Amino acid sequence: MAISIKEALGIIDKQKIMLKKETSCIEEAVGRVAAKDYYANIDLPTFDNSAMDGYAVKLEDTGKEVKILATTLAGEQSEAEVTPGYAIKIMTGAKLPKGTQAVVPLEDVEYLGESVILPKKIKEHANMRFAGEDVAKDECIIEKGEELSAYKIALLASQGYSYIEIHRKPKVNVFATGHELKMHYEQLHNAQIYNSNTPALLTRAKELGCEVTFTGKIEDDKESIKEAIRNALDADLIITSGGVSVGEADFTKEAFKELGMEILFSKIDIKPGKPTTLGKIGNTFVLNLPGNPLAAILNFEIFGRFLINRLKGKKSYYFQPIKAKLQEKFTHKPGRDTVIPGRFDGEYFIPLQKYGPGMVKPAAIMDGFIIVDKETESLSKSKNVLFIPLFCESTTSMQEEIITKH
Numbered sequence: 001m002a003i004s005i006k007e008a009l010g011i012i013d014k015q016k017i018m019l020k021k022e023t024s025c026i027e028e029a030v031g032r033v034a035a036k037d038y039y040a041n042i043d044l045p046t047f048d049n050s051a052m053d054g055y056a057v058k059l060e061d062t063g064k065e066v067k068i069l070a071t072t073l074a075g076e077q078s079e080a081e082v083t084p085g086y087a088i089k090i091m092t093g094a095k096l097p098k099g100t101q102a103v104v105p106l107e108d109v110e111y112l113g114e115s116v117i118l119p120k121k122i123k124e125h126a127n128m129r130f131a132g133e134d135v136a137k138d139e140c141i142i143e144k145g146e147e148l149s150a151y152k153i154a155l156l157a158s159q160g161y162s163y164i165e166i167h168r169k170p171k172v173n174v175f176a177t178g179h180e181l182k183m184h185y186e187q188l189h190n191a192q193i194y195n196s197n198t199p200a201l202l203t204r205a206k207e208l209g210c211e212v213t214f215t216g217k218i219e220d221d222k223e224s225i226k227e228a229i230r231n232a233l234d235a236d237l238i239i240t241s242g243g244v245s246v247g248e249a250d251f252t253k254e255a256f257k258e259l260g261m262e263i264l265f266s267k268i269d270i271k272p273g274k275p276t277t278l279g280k281i282g283n284t285f286v287l288n289l290p291g292n293p294l295a296a297i298l299n300f301e302i303f304g305r306f307l308i309n310r311l312k313g314k315k316s317y318y319f320q321p322i323k324a325k326l327q328e329k330f331t332h333k334p335g336r337d338t339v340i341p342g343r344f345d346g347e348y349f350i351p352l353q354k355y356g357p358g359m360v361k362p363a364a365i366m367d368g369f370i371i372v373d374k375e376t377e378s379l380s381k382s383k384n385v386l387f388i389p390l391f392c393e394s395t396t397s398m399q400e401e402i403i404t405k406h
Contacts, residue, residue: 035144
């Protein structure tokens with residue numbers, strides 16, 4: 001019996017994942033996932049400083065002429081103190097002199113040579129940055145399971161971290177079967193087609209931060225497939241496409257079973273891609289996707305991407321849909337939850353005009369998809385839909401509704 005999309009994701013969520021760690025210099029850790037919490041070593045800023053080039057002043061001198069006592073540069077230690085009737089010229093980032101109540105920007109004063117006339121309005125603490133206002137010492141700055149961006153690495157650098165403990169990249173092995181398939185660098189003969197699935201799944205897994213191996217095209221017989229599987233069992237995830245339906249020559253599923261694969265689910269109440277199968281041999285997950293290109297890609301984006309986020313050690317791996325409006329009325333044949341590829345313009349979701357399961361072009365055009373509830377026959381124009389993007393990470397630590405209903 002086919003299970004729902006939600007049930008399939010729940011099964012993946014319950015799996016125990018054996019995560020391995022490694023240490024990396026921070027510059028090489030972008031896109032990786034932190035393996036532990038990291039805390040601030042120091043206050044940031046470490047001392048009170050000026051946010052502007054200007055003059056450190058007393059509030060009681062507002063609107064008055066004051067003498068310039070001294071100048072303080074960034075990185076300079078000054079013993080000068082702001083007192084009534086005097087101002088200290090200060091550069092951005094310089095440590096605030098004792099007694100400073102505000103910093104007035106250079107462009108806001110009237111310069112008279114050895115003195116300046118201050119503006120008639122000065123706000124207390126204006127243009128002053130205080131120690132710890134950005135980051136407080138001992139504050140958690142990176143949480144375990146957090147994916148590292150360039151700017152999170154900047155935050156680590158601001159605290160003197162040179163190395164970080166991260167989760168190892170998931171190892172993914174991709175191969176395909178089928179007499180009718182030829183790789184893009186081979187010669188086509190009658191009744192043969194180029195294999196677009198393997199390059200798509202291989203490169204997408206790389207985009208998602210995996211270490212990927214391409215086993216190559218496997219002969220469409222059970223013993224060849226079994227040998228390929230044995231050689232791939234050092235991977236965290238094996239991805240295949242084709243051989244998961246009920247055809248007479250579909251040996252892939254049978255080969256995995258004979259090697260002891262525990263089937264976690266084998267049929268999903270989804271269109272396209274009902275025969276999508278997930279299993280496990282030891283600690284290696286096996287995702288068998290449909291042979292039809294678009295069906296394989298859409299199911300990979302729902303189940304494969306979800307599993308990879310878990311294998312990466314991310315704390316937030318559930319999809320967080322973006323609320324969009326439907327550009328035009330949409331009709332749908334009820335029966336199964338259906339994945340509709342399309343594009344999002346920032347306000348509206350525009351379904352693609354053509355998206356048959358055997359097509360390749362829709363995958364190159366779409367930037368995401370919606371999933372329409374199996375009982376829904378139509379969605380009206382401007383109806384709110386739940387858009388799942390492909391290329392911007394939109395995830396949450398809690399499961400949210402991802403299926404659009406009438």
